[in-house]
Amino acid sequence: MKQIAPVEAVVFDLLTALLDSWSLWNGAAGSAADGLRWRRAYLELTYGCGAYRPYEDLVREAAAQAGVAASAAAALTTRWNTLQPWPEAQRVLGNLADAGVRLGVVTNCSTHLGRQAADRVGAPFSVVVTSEDTGYYKPRPEPYRAALDRLGTDPARTLFVAGSPADIPGAAGVGMPVFWHNRAGMPFVADTARPLLIADTLDPLGELVR
Numbered sequence: 001m002k003q004i005a006p007v008e009a010v011v012f013d014l015l016t017a018l019l020d021s022w023s024l025w026n027g028a029a030g031s032a033a034d035g036l037r038w039r040r041a042y043l044e045l046t047y048g049c050g051a052y053r054p055y056e057d058l059v060r061e062a063a064a065q066a067g068v069a070a071s072a073a074a075a076l077t078t079r080w081n082t083l084q085p086w087p088e089a090q091r092v093l094g095n096l097a098d099a100g101v102r103l104g105v106v107t108n109c110s111t112h113l114g115r116q117a118a119d120r121v122g123a124p125f126s127v128v129v130t131s132e133d134t135g136y137y138k139p140r141p142e143p144y145r146a147a148l149d150r151l152g153t154d155p156a157r158t159l160f161v162a163g164s165p166a167d168i169p170g171a172a173g174v175g176m177p178v179f180w181h182n183r184a185g186m187p188f189v190a191d192t193a194r195p196l197l198i199a200d201t202l203d204p205l206g207e208l209v210r
Helices: 021-029 032-049 055-066 071-078 089-098 111-121 141-151 167-172 205-209
Strands: 009-013 102-107 127-130 158-162 178-181 197-199
Touching: 009 141, 021 032, 021 071, 032 055, 055 071, 089 102, 089 111, 089 205, 102 111, 102 141, 111 127, 127 141, 141 158, 141 167, 158 167, 158 205, 167 178
Parallel strands: 009 102, 009 158, 102 127, 158 178, 178 197
Antiparallel strands: none
16 A cells, blocks of 8 residues: 655545535435435536535525425435444544644535534544635635645645545645545546545555554
């Protein structure tokens, strides 16, 4: 396994790399099929708009486009505090923090919901950067750069843990090495920037950062 050293900080995508937001969307939509269709519509809107528009507006618009019940968007935010971290997340992040590695998150949502979601992880984050904070959605460079600026770290020594394929070129574009936590087994597109490692668990982080 390729190692990068020394690592000053690890920055995570929040809603996929650290939290099981898939189950939240599916539950709010009423089924896995509706949740997937709704989430895909939301991602198309998010990646297409670039500059920040209210997260909750995009969620509602995506539900309408996907043919999901209008009540699903309200259910998503109502159930937000039921988000659960992946089983190994607290242990892996705790070990990193104990080793002196600073932790941060960059997430595509509102500041209010982003901070709530970060609290669900139960980790000592030095920075929580949301798209509302920076005025842009990932994979635009501004959110990643904001995390680097707030941490005061060198991009080459700040590992980014992606939760989706779009984060790979986004973080790599500002000079950050990338580990893709591909929990859902999404396909890798070969013409994008290449991550250091792809895994369906966060466990390799300990070896990667050592």
